[in-house]
Amino acid sequence: MEQTKFLLDESQLPRRWYNIVADMPNPPQSPLHPGTGEPIGPDDLAPLFPMALILQEVSEEAEIAIPDEILDIYSLWRPTPLYRAHRLEQAAGTKSRIFYKYEGVSPPGSHKPNTAVAQAYYNKKEGRTRLSTETGAGQWGSALAFACKLIGLECKVYMVRISYEQKPFRRSMIQLWGAEVVPSPSNDTESGRAILEEFPDTPGSLGMAISEAVEDAAQRDDTSYSLGSVLNHVLLHQTVIGQEAIAQMELAGAFPDVVIGCVGGGSNFAGLAFPFIREKIAGREIDVLACEPAACPTLTRGLFAYDFGDTSKLTPLVAMHTLGHDFVPAPIHAGGLRYHGVAPLISQLVQDGLIRAEAYVQSEVFAAAMLFANSEGIIPAPESSHAIHGALKAAREADEAGEQRTILFNLSGHGHFDMTAYDNYFAGKLEDVALDEEEMQRALRAIEGLPTPA
């Protein structure tokens, strides 16, 4: 019997988060104030975030200690298992070795609580008693609800109305962990009421929900805003994934030639990849591949430009790959990958040639998900299935080149709350949408006149 799972004991939990800023060949560009266009400092972010997170956001230290209270909660599901995908390799008929890190073992079912717990902890420590956030498909909202319940904070989630109605079980999860969840736009905020007055039947959007959550936090002293991806400190918290994976690959007597993750905002990808990119910067040869949907091809076709993080232009301007802050991606099932931009740290590393990207259509992604579920057993989330497809494609390319590669990907979550997507796949109802060039050029007009990265 060949070994399948490579486990670490909780005594082997990483004790520090890894901050890639310390090692980047070119540091990320400073965020700019949305009004003045001037570089912003920690104080500009103080109304929204606690100072500990702001200092992590701008830190240049390579390692930041993880407080014991956070490790204590991580130990409920971390270290997560790393698998050798023997059965998938066989089903795909590849000579390459495929490994995956499985983040779906957390109670909310994805990597998201790695940062949710950290954010809740620092907010509680600085006296906040309540967090506000937005959620689309519900992965992030449920992770933050879970974290707030365990840390002891109130939580309010503005959930995009169409998801609130179509994904009732993610909503139930949020309620189960004690958070308040309302469909957005709601009557609870000024921005929500204004939108409802103009568009009473709107299905909502992530942009609208962000506006409501930011307004909620800005107007209450007891409340901070919390974001589940994109920002430096969010990516930082996810680096426990890659650090564990390095130790587990050692247990397996292997090191990856290819490291793969799916990218929406970029947090699960960064979590796995950054500790490996540290090795790459130090001289080790690794192919680092970001997988995104063809319906939202931010890294493969978007511009590297200063843009807003939200549609209502409330956030600072950040230098990132973007399709324009007005861009509304087609309603593919990988809801967590439908974001117009990508984390600035990832964007800079793509600019510097340390990460490459590929874009896939839904039918190939779901075919990969089915091959995986029918060999490894686990039902993958549609988002994570982009990484599965990336790994299978990399294995095929290695076979064609007559090479045997070691491939590692991040299985960021399970698909237990995405069965409707599978039903649509079985019924032949999935559309393969690639972003239309004209539509993209139209969307990109939104960033005309904004500052240009150096």
Place this chain on the structure above:
Amino acid sequence: MEQTKFLLDESQLPRRWYNIVADMPNPPQSPLHPGTGEPIGPDDLAPLFPMALILQEVSEEAEIAIPDEILDIYSLWRPTPLYRAHRLEQAAGTKSRIFYKYEGVSPPGSHKPNTAVAQAYYNKKEGRTRLSTETGAGQWGSALAFACKLIGLECKVYMVRISYEQKPFRRSMIQLWGAEVVPSPSNDTESGRAILEEFPDTPGSLGMAISEAVEDAAQRDDTSYSLGSVLNHVLLHQTVIGQEAIAQMELAGAFPDVVIGCVGGGSNFAGLAFPFIREKIAGREIDVLACEPAACPTLTRGLFAYDFGDTSKLTPLVAMHTLGHDFVPAPIHAGGLRYHGVAPLISQLVQDGLIRAEAYVQSEVFAAAMLFANSEGIIPAPESSHAIHGALKAAREADEAGEQRTILFNLSGHGHFDMTAYDNYFAGKLEDVALDEEEMQRALRAIEGLPTPA
């Protein structure tokens, strides 16, 4: 930081199933032929099951080797973790120590694949190419679909019509793993057509679905019937749970005073409890507690009698605690516990005073589930939540007696496909149904005139 998870490496997977028949003070009574009332032998079961499983069903050997091919598939999720429930203890304010074994990490989300994989393996080995089974809520049907996919068998699941319609995502899981699933009663069998002709609008029942699955298997040479609980060989396969738990409790430097599981047919309970009852028979003091719903109080109020396993009187007569084969339990949310009988092995051990039983109503069970989800994080299945409530009650009783006990329970599955039940709990819509005495006496009339256990 106190340790939370006690993990075993896959090299520590149990290599043998434990057969409690070898150690029981009184052996279980022989099953009787439904027509003649005479004891049945292996040959009587041959049309339905492969001989390897029949021999396990009647074996008196204490240990039966687990084939490597089964271990190989077990290693996808086994050994499962054992947790010390620090946060639950704190939330409950108890001085007792609470541990739980978590079977929800399997791809189908429960303990069921422990036997599904073994059954699929032996059927394949003896040349069967197809299995038929019934499923109520869908846990068993999805586990068998998963096992058949990995072993390489076709699978047909007769799913109780009301569940097929109300639990579409369990149905999707069954399809995802390649099985055919039809609402029962169906037009695919004679018994199904006969029922539909008389009751075209019937919501279906487990009894009807069993009739269809048994007919399917009896009429096709390529097909065996597969059952997810009750039978001796099914309980046998589950004993990997308790054997792992004993090794993990040793890692924790502890041994349980109380061992707890929920009981429907009895397979997850037996899986955890039997290896501990082996120690109890050898002289160790352990309180072994079976938790059942007050709506279906088989062990606490049923009779120990010979009865049929199904409503259509097709199965052999077995000596067990029963409410009568006609009994239809109230539609509580713990669908997996709605069975009129209990495994004969468990029934005999209750008769012999080695197991005691308690019955709980839904509201207390869901209150326990909420306390668990809000402290340990994991969302428990409604079935498993009976064991959580049992553990909390045992802890409270220990506190009242001024004692500190070590309590271990089986968390047999997660509740990701049971969010409707939680929604009903939040909405105050759960009814606390305890079985009415008159109704029970009416149901028990079904066993009048059947043979009596010695």
